[in-house]
Amino acid sequence: MDPLGARSCFIDVDALPSWAQEPDGNDGLDSFVCQEDNTDTGVQSPFPHREDINNKVIIWSGDVALLNCTAVVNTSNETLTDKNPVSDSIFRYAGPELQEEMLKLKGCRTGEVKLTKGFNLAARYIIxxxxxxxxxxxxxxxxxxxxxxxxxxxxxxxxxxxxxxGFCVISTQKRCYPLEDATHIALRTVRRFLESHGAALERVVFAVTEQEEATYKRLLSLYFPRSLWEEQNSLPLLPPDIGNADGEPIVPERQIRISEKPGVYEDDTDEDEGLEHDLSLIGSHAFARMEGDVDKQRRLALQGQQSGATLQKQHQRNYNRWLSRARTEDLSDIAALKALYQSGVDNCGRTVIVVVGRNIPVLLIDMEKALLYFIHMMDHIAAKDYILVYFHTLTGEHNHLGSDFLKNVCDVVDGKYKKNLKALYFVHPTFRSKVSSWFFTTFTISGLKDRVHQVESLHQLFTAIAPDQIEIPPFVLDYDARVRDKDVIVV
Structure with missing residues (x-):
């Protein structure tokens, strides 16, 4: 096909009307009244009316691959081989050279971006x-x-x-992201970026389908109000979480306080007083005074001063950093292993957590992510009494959690994990695992030995947990039945 003939289907973004040119659906009288009300009340929107920003934003119902702009966005999977309408159209119009270029990229991680040429597209690049x-x-x-x-x-x-x-809707239907939630994030991120770096971009186009257009237009008025009337009337419709200064979702655990003397215990003073105190120290820090070898001075000063309370506080901060990561990273691949999950309650009403040893491919997975998933799963559960049921059934050498990893878990997690763990049931143990658990709870982690119960059969486990309160993997049931049948034959 003659590429010059094909280009007639492309759309020049400069010819599309901006969001500022779209009517807000209200006449001048209503707008005037609302402006007066807004001035009287003094209520200010976190996304005020900005004509300059609205002139950069375009909402267009059509195929993102047809946009004549500097770059268009392709949404895909981690191997960059996803089959979805956006990707299919981009690859079709870009031509075979794009497919060859994609092989060189070797995939892309979730949340990250990769850049290629646009080839036969009107767009110069594809992100x-x-x-x-x-x-x-x-x-x-x-x-x-x-x-x-x-x-x-x-x-x-x-x-x-x-x-x-030119943006497509990045979350595809395959990935099950609710359209409205995704749109909130898309619009506020673009809004905050244009506020800070507006000079860097002349046009941002949201290319949507007919089904997506209504949601985008409804929510665009919240983040890009076209008048003071729309700004005022959008206030009660904004979600509780509007992100930080960059539009990023706010996670409270990320807000780490930084003190002038990290190793010194901080008193629980009033929050406002603490803020005033911190502000008063601006300019008095060693960095501001340009003192030499401050790190060495602090290390020497801290030696012999760290009390138990200080160490505990440092441990808590470290745990909070892990918890923050656990709540923000994509751990779906670890969850899919079905190696750790919550079941029912035991006979004392305590939450039952199940660990399936055979489902932990220690040599194949990122053990740091495994620890993050454990923290994500357990943080709220460990706040109250709970028990662990570990199925050692049919585990192999590649499933064994090393003592170093287990010690690292115990060193990282909050004290409530150990305090509120009331029992650990070790189901179908081997002689080697009995020796290892005894050694670990005697010499490595103290205080757990009395809570560990070696359970030879499910019948024994059911004396502590009712069968309908624990989800047992089928292979464990089969193994237990075979062992029980052998015992009956022997008798």
């Missing part, structure tokens, strides 16, 4: 990104990952001096 898989219990991680997609696209466009970017 490839991977949206998160959405599950309600990992909502925080999904929100942060989707924010990263939009933010990284915009940042790359800025770094490459691109004048215009």
């Amino acid at each position: 490839h990104t991977v949206g998160p898989k959405y599950k309600n219990k990992y909502r925080t991680a999904a929100e942060s990952s989707l924010y990263s997609c939009y933010r990284n696209v915009l940042q790359l466009a800025k770094e490459q001096s691109m004048s215009s970017v």
Whole structure:
């Protein structure tokens, strides 16, 4: 096909009307009245009316691959081989050279971006990104990952001096991200970026389908109000979480306080007083005074001064950093192993947590992510009494958690994990595992030995936990039945 003939289907973004040119649906009289009300009340929107920003934003119902702009965005999976309408159209119009180029990229991680030429597209570049898989219990991680997609696209466009970017809806139906939630993140991220780096981009186009258009237009008025009337009337419709100054979802655990003397215990003073105190120290820090070898001075000063309370506080801060990561990273691959999950309650009403040893491919997975998933799963559960049931059934050498890893878990987790663990049932143990658990609870982690119960059969386990209160993997049931039948034959 003659490429010159094909280009007639492309759409020049400069010919499309901006969001500022779209009517807000209210006449001048209503707008005047609302402006007067807004002035009287003094209520200010976190997303005020900005004509200059609205002139840069375009909402267009059509195929993102047809946009004549500096770069268009392709949404895909981690291997960049996803089959979805956006990707299919981009590859079709770009031609076979794009497919060859993709092989060199070797995939893309969730939330990150990769850049290729546009080849036969009207767009000069294609920015490839991977949206998160959405599950309600990992909502925080999904929100942060989707924010990263939009933010990284915009940042790359800025770094490459691109004048215009055409966005598709990054979260595909395959990834199950609710359209309205995804739209909130997309719009507020673009809004905050244009506030800070408006000079870097001349046009940002949201290319949507007919089904997506209504949601985008409804929510655009919240983040890009076209008048003071729309700004005022959008206030009660904004979600509780509007992100930070960059539009990033706010996770309270990320807000780490930084004191002038990190090793010194901080008194529980009034929050406002603490803020005033911190402000008063500006300019008095060693860095501001340009003192030499401050780190060495602090290390020497801290030696012999760290009390038990100080160490405990440092441990808590370290745990909070792990918890923050656990709530923001995509851990769906670890969850899919079904190696750790919550079941029912035991006969004393305590939460039952199940660990399936055979489902832990120690040599194949990222054990740091495994620890993050454990923290994500257990943080709220360990706040009350709970028990662990570990199925050692049919585990192999590649399933054994090393003592170093287990010690690291115990060193990282909060004290409540150990305090509120009332029993650990070790189901179908071997002689080697009995020796290992005894050694570990005697010499490595003290205080747990009396809570460990070696359980030879499910019948024995059911004396502590009712069968309908624990989800048991089928292979464990089969193994237990075979062992029981052998015992009956022997008798």
